[in-house]
Amino acid sequence: xxxxxxRIELPFHLRTLAQVNGEVRLDVEPPVTLNRVLxxxxxxxxxxxxxxxxxxxxxxxxxxxxxxxxxxxxxxxPDDPLPDAVAAGREPLLIxxxxxxGTSRPGxxxxxxxxxxxxxxx
Amino acid sequence: xxxxRVLVGTKKGAFVLTADGKRDQWDVSGPFFAGxxxxxxxxxxxxxxxxxxxxxxxxxxxxxxCSDDGGKTWNAPGGGMQTTPQGMPTGESNxxxxxxAAAPLTTHQWYDGTQHPWDFKRVWHLEPSLxxxxxxxxxxxxxxxxxxxxGAHSWxxxxxxxxxxxxxxxxxxxxGMCLHTIVLDPADPDRIYIAISAAGAFRSDDGGKxxxxxxxxxxxxxxxxxxxxxxHCVHHIAMSPRRPGVLFMQKHWDVMRSDDAGDNWRExxxxxxxxxxxxxxxxxxEPETIYVAPIKSDSEHYPLDGQLKVWRxxxxxxxxxxxxxGLPQQNCYVNVLRDAMAVDTLxxxxxxxxxxxxxxxxxxxxxxxxxxxxxxxxxxxxVEVQTLA
Numbered sequence: 001x002x003x004x005x006x007r008i009e010l011p012f013h014l015r016t017l018a019q020v021n022g023e024v025r026l027d028v029e030p031p032v033t034l035n036r037v038l039x040x041x042x043x044x045x046x047x048x049x050x051x052x053x054x055x056x057x058x059x060x061x062x063x064x065x066x067x068x069x070x071x072x073x074x075x076x077x078p079d080d081p082l083p084d085a086v087a088a089g090r091e092p093l094l095i096x097x098x099x100x101x102g103t104s105r106p107g108x109x110x111x112x113x114x115x116x117x118x119x120x121x122x
Numbered sequence: 123x124x125x126x127r128v129l130v131g132t133k134k135g136a137f138v139l140t141a142d143g144k145r146d147q148w149d150v151s152g153p154f155f156a157g158x159x160x161x162x163x164x165x166x167x168x169x170x171x172x173x174x175x176x177x178x179x180x181x182x183x184x185x186x187x188c189s190d191d192g193g194k195t196w197n198a199p200g201g202g203m204q205t206t207p208q209g210m211p212t213g214e215s216n217x218x219x220x221x222x223a224a225a226p227l228t229t230h231q232w233y234d235g236t237q238h239p240w241d242f243k244r245v246w247h248l249e250p251s252l253x254x255x256x257x258x259x260x261x262x263x264x265x266x267x268x269x270x271x272x273g274a275h276s277w278x279x280x281x282x283x284x285x286x287x288x289x290x291x292x293x294x295x296x297x298g299m300c301l302h303t304i305v306l307d308p309a310d311p312d313r314i315y316i317a318i319s320a321a322g323a324f325r326s327d328d329g330g331k332x333x334x335x336x337x338x339x340x341x342x343x344x345x346x347x348x349x350x351x352x353x354h355c356v357h358h359i360a361m362s363p364r365r366p367g368v369l370f371m372q373k374h375w376d377v378m379r380s381d382d383a384g385d386n387w388r389e390x391x392x393x394x395x396x397x398x399x400x401x402x403x404x405x406x407x408e409p410e411t412i413y414v415a416p417i418k419s420d421s422e423h424y425p426l427d428g429q430l431k432v433w434r435x436x437x438x439x440x441x442x443x444x445x446x447x448g449l450p451q452q453n454c455y456v457n458v459l460r461d462a463m464a465v466d467t468l469x470x471x472x473x474x475x476x477x478x479x480x481x482x483x484x485x486x487x488x489x490x491x492x493x494x495x496x497x498x499x500x501x502x503x504x505v506e507v508q509t510l511a
Contacts, residue, residue: 013157013182017198047198050216051182063181097181 003027006037006082007092011064014052014095018045023092032087034066034078052095067094125510126466127192128474129173130482131160134500136175138193141495145472145486148495154196155187162247162461162504165192169255170508174274176245176260184216184244186260186274199275218242218260218268218277225285230264231293240264240284247461249304253311261301265292265318267330280330283316288335288352295319295355295374302460303359309366315384320355323371325384336384340373357400358460362409370412370439372402372460377414379439390439396426401463405488406471410438413465413473413489415458424455432475434489448492449483456481461504468509476502 008024015021026040035058042049053060058078060066065074069083069091085091124143130136135153154160158177166172175187175196187196198216220227220240232238243263251257260268260277266284268277283301292299300319307313312329315336322337340354355374362368371378371387375398378387391397396416405411412435418426425431429452432445456479466472473485480499485492 011181013179016156017182017185047185047216050184055217056219061181061183 003029004032004087005089006032006040006086007089008037008041009092009094011095011097013097014048017047017051020045025089028087030087031081033081034073034076034093037082037093038078063098065096065098067096124468126468126472127165127170127508127510128464128482128484128495129163129165129193129504129506129508130476130496130499130502131163131175131461131504132476132480132500132502133159136160136163136177137496137499139482139495143468145466145468145484146493150496151193153500154193155185158185159244160503161244162506164248164250164506165508166250166255166258167252168250170510172250172255172273174248174250174258176248178244184218184242186216186245186248188274199273218245218262219279220266220284221279221281224279225281228289230289230299231291233294237290240266242266243298246300246302247304249306252306252308259304259306259314261304261316263298263300264294265299265301265321267301267304267314267316269330282326282331283324283333286324286333286335288321291350291352292318292321293353303356305359305361305369307361307366308363313366313383315359315361315369317356317359317371319357320374321352322354323356323359323384336380337387338385339380339387339389340378341376342374358402360403360412362404362406364407365409368409368438370402370404372399372414374398374420377402377439390435392435392440392442394433394442399458400460401458401475403463403465403473405473406465406467407469408436408471411436411488412439413463414442415463415475417457423457428452428454430454430456430477432473432485432489432492445485445489445492447490448485448494454479459503461506462502464505464507466507466509472507474505474507476505478502 005025006028028040068086128139135156137152141148155177161176163175171192173189177185189196227240229237245260245262247261249259256273257271267280270277303317305315314326317323324333325336326333335351341348342354345353357372359371367383369380376389377391377397379390380387399416401415403413414433430449433442435442456477462476464474471488476482478501481497482495483492
């Protein structure tokens with residue numbers, strides 16, 4: 001199986017910290033899981049270690065969420081495979097700063113995604 | 123011509139304010155690290171161009187930033203400026219991990235009186251070494267002391283403090299259980315003072331290996347035993363480098379003084395109309411001249427009667443005079459936080475403080491008169507000043 005170029009959208013403050021513009025694209029060996037993507041991200045941008053997940057436990061920081069293919073995958077196992085569209089680079093993995101409000105109604109997900117792409121800063 | 127550089131940490135970024143020795147015309151640069159909480163920033167006494175910054179966020183955790191050009195440019199020591207031969211960034215300056223091998227991660231008291239595990243949250247205070255620009259101490263929440271010897275590339279806990287047997291009796295103050303004050307003794311490189319809310323003050327005489335509580339004489343009515351060895355909410359400690367061993371403390375309530383390196387304290391609140399407050403500092407050349415910014419009470423964190431006053435004592439406490447010229451004397455309801463007061467070392471000692479209303483004030487004449495340098499910054503968390511030749 002070939003190495004995938006995974007697309008990652010970081011929140012504003014982490015883009016600033018890592019000195020990147022737009023999406024980050026990283027080659028990740030399959031199977032593409034959240035942990036493998038974050039490992040690759042932190043390998044390239046060590047300043048992000050500790051900002052997305054705890055240094056020691058590697059647990060997600062409480063006010064961060066992971067979205068993929070219009071679903072909140074924050075509570076899935078970080079060792080589960082990510083959706084094929086994310087693994088293949090057709091859809092980005094969104095890392096966002098948690099914000100209050102929102103809805104879980106499927107019809108509103110597109111609007112929610114649009115909002116989070118515009119600004120995910122706390 | 124002398125210069126001063128004022129380093130201001132705020133709720134939403136860092137600012138650098140510069141002026142010549144007259145301290146009349148100011149240049150303002152920033153915000154740096156916009157949107158992040160800057161708990162503290164401080165320059166090295168060895169190399170004034172080396173500045174360390176604590177950049178933190180409830181969302182994204184702790185970052186340490188450095189400048190080697192006096193605040194013009196910045197880098198996170200682990201964040202891209204240091205690279206391997208292959209061009210990859212290396213290091214991780216934001217890693218603060220308690221040394222649980224040397225001092226087991228026990229528990230401290232929580233707000234409700236139950237025991238709570240130690241959990242790193244942020245760096246409150248950075249204290250650069252007096253002798254080595256690459257060495258810097260960090261006081262963190264939950265309370266512990268860390269040291270970097272490599273310019274903030276890596277951090278090691280000095281575990282003797284957290285491992286002190288009184289740890290289970292320490293408890294968080296309203297701002298968390300933070301180690302917020304670090305005072306280094308210029309006459310004795312092995313002597314370090316620290317303060318924790320709400321555990322109290324501690325002293326090490328062996329470079330941070332072992333620690334002794336120095337709270338004798340503090341009285342805290344909220345404790346079951348008012349004179350207990352630990353549990354006191356010390357807000358800040360100041361010491362003149364000209365006279366090591368004489369300490370001044372702003373406690374939760376009470377302004378205190380010790381003439382024996384903290385072994386014994388006595389109250390010097392004297393005629394202050396209220397002795398609750400956070401900030402305290404000492405004149406650069408007159409070790410008996412001290413400054414406080416009293417706040418109405420622990421429940422009302424703003425100046426008494428809406429009048430912002432710095433109180434000065436030229437007698438080492440007890441006899442205080444209000445400094446009001448140039449400060450708002452009506453409708454002022456800001457706070458002055460513990461790390462938000464500083465002094466320069468020019469012949470006419472300058473005093474500086476910042477407020478939660480975003481003002482930074484300067485007095486170029488030791489407190490007699492005041493002017494705002496800036497009026498509308500985000501809430502000011504810390505103020506430090508560098509006197510440049």
